[in-house]
Amino acid sequence: MGTRQNTALARALAEVPGPLPTSGVIHIAIPHTDRFTIVGNHLAQHPDLSCTAVGIAVRIQSLPQGIEVGIKALAARCREGEKRIAAALRELEAFGYLQRVRDRLPSGRFITRTVFCNQPTALVHPRRPAAPQHPAAPAPHPAPAQAPTSAPAQAQAPAQVPMPAPATATAPAPAPAPAPPPEPDTSAPPPVPPPPLLSAPPAPLFVPLVPPPTAPKPPPAPLPRPNEPTPELDRAATALLSDLRRHAPQFTLSETDIRHLVPGVAAWLERAAHPDAIRRILTTDLPHPLRHPAKLLKHRLTALLPPPLPGAHDLTAPARPRIAVTPLQTCDDCDRVFRSPTPGHCRDCREHRAHRSEATRTAA
Template sequence: MGVQQLSAVPRADGAVSGSTARYGVVHVNTRHTSHFTVVGNHLAQHRQLSLLAMGLAVHIQSLPDGARIGIRFLAARFPESEKRIADALRELEAAGYLERRRERLDSGKVVTRTVFYNQPKGGVTAPPRPIRVQPLPKSGPEPRAAAAEPQPAPEPAAEPQASAAQPEPEPEPEPAAVEPRSQPVSQPEFQPKPDPATLPVPLTDDPDRLHAATALLAGLRRHDHRLVLSQGEVQRLAPAVAAWLERDAGPDSVRTALTAGLPGRLTHAAGLVAHRLTALLPPPLPEEPTEAGPDPFQTCEDCDRAFRAAEPGRCRDCRDE
């Protein structure tokens, strides 16, 4: 039985055969034949992007055209919060990898279109690999020694590695727009704060109508706790509600117009109420046609009998005689 050599250097656990590196990472590369994505070193070794932004860029680049990459969808897919994912998307947008556009559909709805670039937009790409060109044969007989000169063997193709340089740029298809949301979610009504001069006002001053409008606005929080208006906002919006009441819109109709179909996230209750009071103002009711009533009663000048006629005179029997 041999004697154990205590001075020998112990073998490192998990050593990789064929590697000459003594420090740092050792790559064990396996050639991919399907289900892989080519990522450039300009992204994987970016100096300004965070790790979350680079990982999110690699994930987006691996997705097919038409995949959903909205903030809520990514937050449901990964453990990071919506804020961190939104910050990472802004990093990619500032670096030129991501572009978000606001487009209006034929239906009038405004949506966000997202385009991802595997090369930074406006950046410098890696130069293409030089192409070997074989010289054309010269006319006429060539020397025998030159014909026997051996040709250099072509270099073997290197295995693709994760840390390899950017491969040859290939023609890319036109980037398709990606829907920004994972599922149909009711979007909040982000409306600008209306100018007080554009709010509807009543044609006549009626203290009772203005008092009813103030009570209606102050009681909106009974129907939805998010519709809490300050005293100044109630005084500013009360004339607009009075204009609705002046146009024969009952309090229940005004309350339904202000509380029906509220968005899921309400950030400015007074702005939403002002927008609806201005945009949904009903027209005045048309005047009802007056029907002609019966003629008044008249007293006959001959027989003192009552009869209906437009003017005083004699009844029909007396006129016939």
């Protein structure tokens, strides 16, 4: 049994065109005759989709119309759990392959339709249908006077607008018949109808959330600079950048790169960042291989710039506003307690004293 498999594999490898590669995968392509689905490389080799999302997309694309493709329905068909399937569907929805559309039926009930598109970019940039090519009209041929029609005219007669037949002379008519319309000139070619107007392409069902690769990218952020550049900051930043090659040989920078990156390091030092912390942030988690060390340093100096240290007054807790409390006083006449900034009489006693003094003045 093993020998038969090896023989079949050797025969299949012998039919592969061209020399076989010494490393990597070798494709044995056998054409499908039934039960196959066409999948684009934009999906199979998508750089940002996980393998689970690609597999779920291929599974959905291979199913016929009307099959349930919800989370529970896919979990019943696949070995992945509901959480991984839900995450894969969210990835496909973010990149435009999957869309959930809410429609209203004539009965008034709302339903959710799941739409899967195998080429989301084609919906953003739809192709216009090609205009139909009309053959050029043949040149008119002079026809003899005795011949009513020529051969080309007879071939093109069905394309002309039919004209009403004139009334016969033998038919009796109570009133004189109107003059028949003039017969069309059959020697001239029929008019070419204008090409049909191209209707506007239908609006896409949905627009993917991810912009296409041809979308304009925002300009990169400028390198930070210190608010008050000083010779000390410039000297310390130059020494730190020149010393990076001792800790990471990949950062063997040229003098031009160092002069270009010095303002960014000076901005970090101005914000009280420790040189060891700056060196650790710039030299850890490096990509392999590191092709552009100066560009990586510029990106990290710009994107990871720490905020300035807060001052002493920023760290103090805000003082609570003092509420003025009116003290309690005792009335000199009735010993009633009331609130007043100064001692004296309560409101009732003041009114009584005012009324009594008014009465005394009236009596006098």
